[in-house]
Amino acid sequence: MPTDHIIAVIIAERNKLNRAIEALQGPIKRRSRPPKTPSAAAAAPVALLSSLPAKKRKGGMSAAARKEQSQRMEAYWEAKRQTEGKK
Secondary structure, eight states, X not given: OOHHHHHHHHHHHHHHHHHHHHHXXXXXXXXXXXXXXXXXXXXXXXXXXXXXXXXXXOOOOOHHHHHHHHHHHHHHHHHHHHHHHHO
């Protein structure tokens, strides 16, 4: 039996064994960033978190500030269109 054939049979057998081992072990654990602290993995359960009140959103733009920003952006894009047209 030639050596190349023996090696091919052994590699095929190894691949079968690897697939069988993976099937028995289950899915491979996904690698991800570790938690900052060891206790972060054992954080509060979801039921406890859902019972906490939602944080109130702070800040934001007033209607007048939105209108001023809108006008500035319109002027910006108009100037950009004009400079692109000249090229």
